Amino acid sequence: MSRAVARLEAHLGYPLFERHAHGVVPTPRAHDLRQRIEASVQALEQAFSDLRKPFRGGRRPLRLSAVATLGTRWLMPRLSQFQKRHPDIDIALRPSRPEETTWLEDVDVWIEIKRPGRPWPRNITARYLLGREITPVCTPAIAQRLKTPAGLLRETLLHHTNLPGNWALWLDPAGVPSDKVKLGGGFDLASNMIVAACSGMGVAVIQPCLVERELSTGELVRPFARTVSTGRGYYLCARKGVAEDGPAGLFMDWVKAMARSGVG
Structure with missing residues (x-):
């Protein structure tokens, strides 16, 4: 948790907590940040909680991560279609971590923003999805x-x-x-x-x-x-060697079809 907070503070460029001998107190900017993002985070958590309920005891897990705004505004309204098509797949949400250097070892598929000058690792398959x-x-x-x-x-x-x-x-x-x-x-x-x-x-x-x-x-x-x-856009990422008939492969095929049929 401490490392996650430190990464967030480094990304924002200002501290979120005042650290004292008797504890840690959120700064005014931390309270402002919470007010700005709380509704979106709660919506994501609730959506994935609702999606997981029918799948308790499912045989095939899928660990998924998506950039927050794309996740709430584009992916989530469509995800029930994937659920209906593959009711045996148990979707588990993982937070998006664009600064991650280990490339999301606890995630099977993720949707990430392409950053100019930042190559994808050799063991990662990254294909443009939408949003360019x-x-x-x-x-x-x-x-x-x-x-x-x-x-x-x-x-x-x-x-x-x-x-x-x-x-x-x-x-x-x-x-x-x-x-x-x-x-x-x-x-x-x-x-x-x-x-x-x-x-x-x-x-x-x-x-x-x-x-x-x-x-x-x-x-x-x-x-x-x-x-x-913009030359950027959102990319669909996974480690190389994903089984086409496995949860990750099925999700990737489905979400690419959604991107082709939707608004760019």
């Missing part, structure tokens, strides 16, 4: 004001704090000089950025697969049809 493309999304009210991509310069441009260059990636091919961009609110979780966009705080640039529900209900719309590749 990004596009602006906003409320219908904001979209009515956007006649051309240049109009985005007059709007609040929401962005992921780890990926501030995404707006430039989209705007430059649209003929809008990115050096004129003034980014608005930054979010360290894509799920929070989506909520902000739905509330009308501004325009977000994001993968369409993460806002399928909002696009289908009309909460969010795409003011422009253009999509641009």
